[in-house]
Amino acid sequence: MVREEEQDGVSVHSPSQAPRSSASSLPKEQSQVDIELKLLQALEMYPPAKLQGIHRHFVLYGLIEYLQKCFERSFSADEVLQLLNQFFNLEMLKPDEEEMEIFQKEEEFSLPQILLVKEEE
Amino acid sequence: MGTSNPSGGAAPKEEEDEEMEGADAAEEDKSQSDGSDSASDPAPFSEGEKVLAFHGPRIYEAKIQKAEVLAGRWKFFVHYLGWNKNWDEWVVASRLLKLTDENMRKQKDLTKDSQAQERSARSRLSQKPSKTDVKPEKEDAKNQGSKGKKRKSAPPNEEKEKKPQESPLMLQFPLTLKKQLLVKLPRSPNVDDILKKYLEYRTKKDGVINESVSEILKGLRSYFDKALPVLLLYSKEKSQYDEIVKEGVSPSTIYGAEHLLRLFVKLPELLAHVNLEEEAITKLQQKLLDLLKFLQKNQSLFFLSSYDTSKAAVKAE
Numbered sequence: 186m187v188r189e190e191e192q193d194g195v196s197v198h199s200p201s202q203a204p205r206s207s208a209s210s211l212p213k214e215q216s217q218v219d220i221e222l223k224l225l226q227a228l229e230m231y232p233p234a235k236l237q238g239i240h241r242h243f244v245l246y247g248l249i250e251y252l253q254k255c256f257e258r259s260f261s262a263d264e265v266l267q268l269l270n271q272f273f274n275l276e277m278l279k280p281d282e283e284e285m286e287i288f289q290k291e292e293e294f295s296l297p298q299i300l301l302v303k304e305e306e
Numbered sequence: 307m308g309t310s311n312p313s314g315g316a317a318p319k320e321e322e323d324e325e326m327e328g329a330d331a332a333e334e335d336k337s338q339s340d341g342s343d344s345a346s347d348p349a350p351f352s353e354g355e356k357v358l359a360f361h362g363p364r365i366y367e368a369k370i371q372k373a374e375v376l377a378g379r380w381k382f383f384v385h386y387l388g389w390n391k392n393w394d395e396w397v398v399a400s401r402l403l404k405l406t407d408e409n410m411r412k413q414k415d416l417t418k419d420s421q422a423q424e425r426s427a428r429s430r431l432s433q434k435p436s437k438t439d440v441k442p443e444k445e446d447a448k449n450q451g452s453k454g455k456k457r458k459s460a461p462p463n464e465e466k467e468k469k470p471q472e473s474p475l476m477l478q479f480p481l482t483l484k485k486q487l488l489v490k491l492p493r494s495p496n497v498d499d500i501l502k503k504y505l506e507y508r509t510k511k512d513g514v515i516n517e518s519v520s521e522i523l524k525g526l527r528s529y530f531d532k533a534l535p536v537l538l539l540y541s542k543e544k545s546q547y548d549e550i551v552k553e554g555v556s557p558s559t560i561y562g563a564e565h566l567l568r569l570f571v572k573l574p575e576l577l578a579h580v581n582l583e584e585e586a587i588t589k590l591q592q593k594l595l596d597l598l599k600f601l602q603k604n605q606s607l608f609f610l611s612s613y614d615t616s617k618a619a620v621k622a623e
Contacts, residue, residue, distance in 0.1 A: 242525030250586040
């Protein structure tokens with residue numbers, strides 16, 4: 186693990202893994218800042234609190250897709266989580282209590298009406 | 307014709323066919339005739355006359371299309387009102403009744419009797435009346451006097467055996483829905499196994515681990531475990547769940563492809579809470595579709611070909 190020098194006002198500490206491939210032509214700190222900025226923007230759509238809830242995998246998926254689209258390279262789930270860890274203590278995050286409501290109300294499974302109609306034809 | 311008895315249409319027909327083939331025979335067995343329908347008597351029914359005709363265990367309103375003497379007896383070519391003309395047939399007089407009030411009452415009685423028989427026959431096959439019960443019962447309730455609704459030419463027992471539709475989503479639903487039978491648990495492969503197999507398949511194909519796919523599959527498993535007892539079971543399956551899935555056990559290690567498919571039905575609802583970007587949604591759909599195709603390609607491996615009939619009882623054992 187390589188520890189990079191701390192930069193004022195940029196980041197508290199760097200991720201242990203350097204970002205891959207195409208970003209290497211830019212100064213590391215610069216691209217790192219870009220990624221972090223983009224990530225923080227993405228959090229508008231994907232609130233970090235949801236990363237501890239029942240939807241966490243899909244929220245993470247959304248973040249991965251977002252960053253991949255911005256930087257045109259692949260991102261791993263771990264990478265994204267590590268980036269986030271710089272700003273939030275993920276373990277301390279609590280999801281909205283409303284989240285679990287969708288799994289509270291027990292209802293009998295039924296096929297959507299449109300499928301049933303087709304069946305009976 | 308309105309009965310689920312597969313031989314319903316066959317029996318009387320056979321009788322008539324035999325007689326048609328034997329048209330050249332000198333003498334016919336007169337044990338059936340009431341004496342008044344031999345060639346020497348005038349026709350008991352006339353062409354164009356509306357009558358009641360026996361067919362299988364029931365009586366239907368019919369119209370005489372032709373009246374002829376065949377093999378020494380009066381025979382009547384009848385058309386059953388409301389039914390496709392493919393059902394038209396030659397019958398002897400003893401199969402017919404005059405259209406009187408008394409005979410209409412007889413028809414009602416026979417209808418009730420045979421409906422009761424059908425219901426008990428069906429309940430022997432499956433504990434709950436199947437969805438297909440609704441059609442014939444509704445019809446007869448609506449139309450006491452005639453067969454009512456026009457039916458297609460296929461006999462009723464064929465109508466029920468609809469081909470399962472192509473898409474895997476529909477593949478198992480007709481069976482589960484109509485027969486209301488229980489899936490034997492635990493399943494092998496279970497949901498966990500299936501998702502792992504899919505990831506292996508995908509990784510092999512792409513030559514690299516797809517991070518997005520990994521997260522999606524993890525997400526599906528999480529949803530499945532939470533959703534199964536609450537959103538994915540028919541009420542009939544609840545007692546089985548209580549019995550089999552103990553504290554701390556994940557449904558994804560017990561249930562299989564049949565129930566995984568049901569999760570797909572609920573996915574849009576669940577994912578609405580995630581607020582995914584347009585593009586992410588599109589990609590997600592593609593990946594889910596790919597998973598469905600994988601399930602379909604491997605259906606003989608993942609899906610049951612028969613259900614557990616011994617446990618069809620509503621009560622927990």
